[in-house]
Amino acid sequence: MSYFDILYFLVFVPIVVIVYNIFPKKIRPLILCIASLVFYLFYSKFLIVFLLLSILSIYLSGRWMSSLDKKKEMALEQAKKEEKKEIKEKVQKKKRWILLGTILFNVAFLFFFKYLGFFTRVTNQLLQVAHVDVCFKIIKCAAPIGISFYTLQAISYLVDVYHEKFVAEKKFFKVMLYLSFFPTIVEGPITRFQEVSSTIYEGVRVSYHNFCFGYQRILLGLFKKIVIADRLNIFVKSTFDNFSIYSGMTLACSAIFYTILLYMEFSGTMDVVIGTAEIFGIQLPENFRQPFFSKNISEFWSRWHITLGTWFKDYVFYPVSLSKPVKKITTFIKQKKGIRLSSLVMGAIALFAVWSLNGLWHGAGYHFLFFGYYHFTLILLGNIFEPTIAKICEKLKIDRKKKGYHAFQIVKTSILVFIGELFFRANTLHEGFGMMKKILTDFSWKDFGELFTIGLDIKDYFLLGISLLVILGISILREKKVSIREKIASKPIYLRWSIYYLLILAIIIFGAYGTGYVPVAPIYADF
Template sequence: MSYLSPIYLIIFLPLVLLAYGITPRKYRWSILLIASYTFFFLISNKLIIYLVLSTISIHGIGLWLDSCKKKYHEKEKNTEDTTELKNWYKKKRHRILIFAILFHIGILIFLKYSTFIFDNINDIFNLVSLPKLLPEVKFALPIGISFYTLQAVSYIADVYQEKIEADDNLARLALYMSFFPTIMEGSICRYSDTAQDLYKGEPLKYKNVTFGIQRVIWGIFKNLIIADRLNALVKTVFNDYTKYGGIIIIVAAACYTIQLYMNFSGTIDVTIGVGEMFGIKIPENFKQPFFSRTASEFWQRWHITLGTWFKDYIFYPLSLTKFVKKLGKKSRKKFGKHIGQIIPTIIPLLAVWLCNGLWHGDRWSYIFFGVYYFVLILLGKIIEPWNKKILLALKIKRENIFYRCFQFIKMLIIIFTGELFFRANGLKAGLIMFKSIFTKFSWGALTDGSIFKLGVSQSDFIIVFIALIIIFIFGVLNEKGICIREKVASWNIVWRWSFYYSVLLIIIIFGAYGPGYIPVELIYAGF
């Protein structure tokens, strides 16, 4: 059962809404918790034990930190010289934090990366003609573990930093960790984002439910009209890439990028919409990323909750270490203000992007993907002063329409290239596909009709193109601060519901389903 399956949308979700609505307010949290654990059990079966273990762990560790804090304040009252006591308190809490991080990240590494690590160690031994040292292993990986592990770590880190109080309510923490609309694909929520609201049991409201339906329909539109329609071409080319020339590879990379965005952002639309029905504000995960002007801005608009997690829990902590601070001072003295400010960011920035690549999976192509964006973002920071000087010398304003078009095309090339390696069946396959763009390029596939023999017909491309125009228009309006949802909600009930039913009818007529189409699985659920 996925967020886009009929069972989820037509049976599971309405039943949960009904049960939630008729239950007394103080018990509504229990309906959400039962629904969340039922949903997770249906998709993970006995692997639900890892979610339970993570929840119990953060509950206990949070209380441990809280107990340590209380002991410190009790001893502080009866101690004149508190220096030694403060050092004890700081070290104790720091050790608890390290233990919690190692425990949760250790489970994730063990389950998700053991095969990758063992295989690479064996490959190294093979290079020097030694027998395999480690056995081949494969562990069952719980769906959503990468998401709820980050939520667990953020909770412990926030308690440690005293941004939030440790929660003694195990049920509330269990609901925060398992809330069914986000457990498979995010957004990655912080405790302060959703935990208290989930437990309040706010009543169902007409506006929340209708706005939630709007968002769910929009997510289904993205998936069924676009993502599922492009799936056949993407699978055909990437699974048998040696047969195709450069232009087909470019089309496949572009189609995969579109498919990935429509699948992931569309699913997030569904999850945010479902959360909205219950009065829960789930953080936004996308903000028109293809309107970005730089690689750095792109990642401020794409998978926002993952980016902010890495920034808050990896980039900033590493930036504040003594080594990086000393490096910054020395760099500014030796290389000047601009380069001197960039050098100390290299270590935390590289750590973020290596973690970003590895978070997506245990393949060298994912690591390459992370390093690719690390290099682009770092280069962008380095050349920014020279870029300003060139624009000033040429009297080009950044808002100039031609310059904006140049930036748009540049970013499309950067994004499509990154996603080519991201989707490729390994780093070697990605390098071969990238090379073929230049060595086997021919326009013939676009003129002889062979492009339409890859599972996506000419009519399919037309439907996708029209759908993309609609999404582009909505994106432009959102960029200008015009809320389409509010506009639609302000219409009278006849026009409003006529619009909703029209969109549903369009999805039914033009959605890619049935014989000949392969539905896209929730791509990010696999990460």
Template sequence: MSYSSILYICIFLPAVILLYGITPQRHRGKILLAASYLFFYMLSGKLLVYLILSTFSIHHIGLWLSSCRREFELEKRQIPQEQREPLKKAYTAKRRKILLFAVLLHVGMLLFLKYFNFFGTNVNHLLQLLSVPIQIPQLKLAVPLGISFYTLQAVSYIVDVYQGKTEADDNIGRLALYMAFFPVIMEGPICRYSQTAPDLYQGKQLAYRNVTFGYQRIVWGLFKKLVIADRLNPLVKTIFENHQDYGGVVVIAGAVLYTFQLYADFSGCIDITIGTGEIFGVKIPENFRQPFFSKTASEFWRRWHITLGTWFKDYIFYPVSLTHFVKNLSKKTKNRFGKHAGQIVTSAFALFGVWFCNGLWHGTGWNYIFFGLYYFVLILLGNIFEPWIQSAADRLHIDRHSRWYSCLQRIKLLLIVFTGELFFRAEGLRAGTDMFRSVFTEFDLSALTDGSLFSLGISRADYLAVLAGFAVVLLVGILHEKGISIRERAARWGIIRRWSFYYGAVLAVVIFGAYGPGYRAVDLIYAGF
């Protein structure tokens, strides 16, 4: 069941709302949990068992960590001061082992199900090169829906319990709902236990404003997904799946339009997710904040897939930065080459971990790893050269906050993003490299005028609809950037103006959406990661 289907919008969701509304408050969480498991079962069938096992394990491990802490507190009170430090060390070591076990269990399950065949294939290539007559068999593994998302949520919960940022939850229902909440399970955003779980299981009263605002946000998500993303899909598919036939301007168009497709698809889905949460009074974290208005690659990633970025920052960047090895190396470098060099060493190690994992998390292909390392190199270079760029700007009296400079930065950022997405979407790293090369070797502006762009699976009318759709998205983005909420404003309008606006928005999706007979339903792109 797709979030953009009539089944979800008009049947599943209203049925859950109705059941939720008529159920006494203390049981509403259970309704959401049952709906979430039903949703998961409809998409992944028996693979639901993986999700349930993950939930049971983090519940148990969380309580185990918690009981360890309590035991330590109890024992601490019964022993003299001088014996407390060794006791603390012993308990810390024990708790660290439990944490390691939990992380290995969950990440191991993810790695096994999602990456076993990828690693196997590469190891086999290596063994073949070394003439070793051993081959790792390829396994037929079914990957449960959303495993990349709920695994990160599970790990964050366990680490937070370990660090004492959150208490272990003895209510397995609440934890299960945190792991499985149906709008989040397919594409995130990656929620933190302390932010969403209490709201989720509280069973808040349905509020008219929440329901209407929630559905408005859902319509906005549908607009992005159906009018822009799905309409662009045939073109993107044609170019990337037959990349040998195209080059130059057509490849550039493919990279640019795929970037817009991905944004419209992913952010559209997140709008539906957040809107659904809003209906039940659950605040789901934002995952996008007008990313194309960024000036640098780091800023872009603070505005694009925000929850993944913060997850990596909290659970990879900081832990790596704080390892003894990195701290010592950074200290030595700082003493020898100065403060900036010391900082660069820390960020190099931490950023490598972040971006390698980011690439790998997105999928099983070298192009994804390349994609991650591409941003690693760009961001690291940005950090390294920042003092020189600043001093050059000072010497040349360039105001780095001026409009023209910002404009140049934005153009540079867009080029970086389009190039990255070209490799990200390509059918493998070699295909990506070929396509990238063809941009220069087969560059010919005549493709813009000879009708080539109209023979890629979408018509002039499709281009027109996409263009109009993007103009709307851009306008809304500018308003949001200025802190203007359209929904809040519209809510204050008179009934005729307001209803006309709402009807117009829904009809824009119904009429201009790419769905129905003659269209193949397009799976959510990030659901595949």
């Protein structure tokens, strides 16, 4: 049962809403918890065991660390001044071991399910190069759905408890709900405990307003996925799977189409996810903020998959840049070469760690690692050359605040993103380079006609064009901070309903579903 399955939004969610409303406020979070486990069982069946083990480990470790903090506070109250430091250090050391042990326990599952195959393959390749006649068997097994997402959430919970940002939750089912909440378990957003705990355990009754607003958001998500992403998938699937038979122009379009497809699929899923949570009065963080209006790659990543970016910032970037070895290096450079170079180096080291992990998080493959390092390089180059570009613009009297320059930056950033996504979608790194080579060496406008022979006809393109214009309009309004749903809600009923009917009928009539269509698999669910 995916979020785009009719069974999800027309059967599962309404049933949960009815049961949830029947029970008293106190019981409602428990209902959400049970619904989440049922949803997970549908998806991952017996693999739910691994989710439960993770939850149990997080709960117990969190409680343990918080009880140590409590004991520490009590001991500090009675301790003499000179003993306080020792008590603090002792508790901190114990907590560190608990934290590391639990993180390792959870990351071990992630490693086993997601990376063992890849690293076994790499080891075998290395052994082959070294002429060692040993070949390890590659273990293939299905991973528990959303393992990459809930593992990151689990780590954030533990680290925040470790840093005493909050006291670990006493009730087991509440931790379970936080880590397994059915709208977020498959593709995020990666939430923080403090961020959602204020609404997720509230148990507010599903109101008519929340129900309507939630379903409006779900409808937008369905439109993005079924009308746009699934239609583009016809073209993208063919061209990426058989790239050698297509021209450079077709492959360039394919990279653009894939980027649009990915955005529509992922942001559409987020609309369904956030809309579902909204029905229950739960506020989830946004994962996208009009990324294609970004003027550089750094900004793009602050608008695209926001919750992943902030997770890496808080739990990798800052800890690495503030770590003792990095501090040593940067202090040394600061003394020798000045503050600018030292901050560049500090940023570079932390960014390298972030993008290595970001690439690997997206998947176990060389092309995912390449994808990570590609963005690392672009961001680093952006940081290095920013002052130079500013100087050049000043000399050439180019006003960097003008709309024309912004448009140029947006186009430049988009092209860089398209290239990155080409490698991201390519079946292997080798194929990614093969596609790039064809784009650069075999590009001719004469091949324009080929675009109409790969499953999409002129009417499909017309439909896609109109649909993307609608999404662009919505994005512009959002960028201007206009609350579209509030605006629609303020219109007379006939106008309001007409808009809803139009959206629903557009999905049903223009949706790419049924015989002949292969819907996009939930892309981020695989990560």
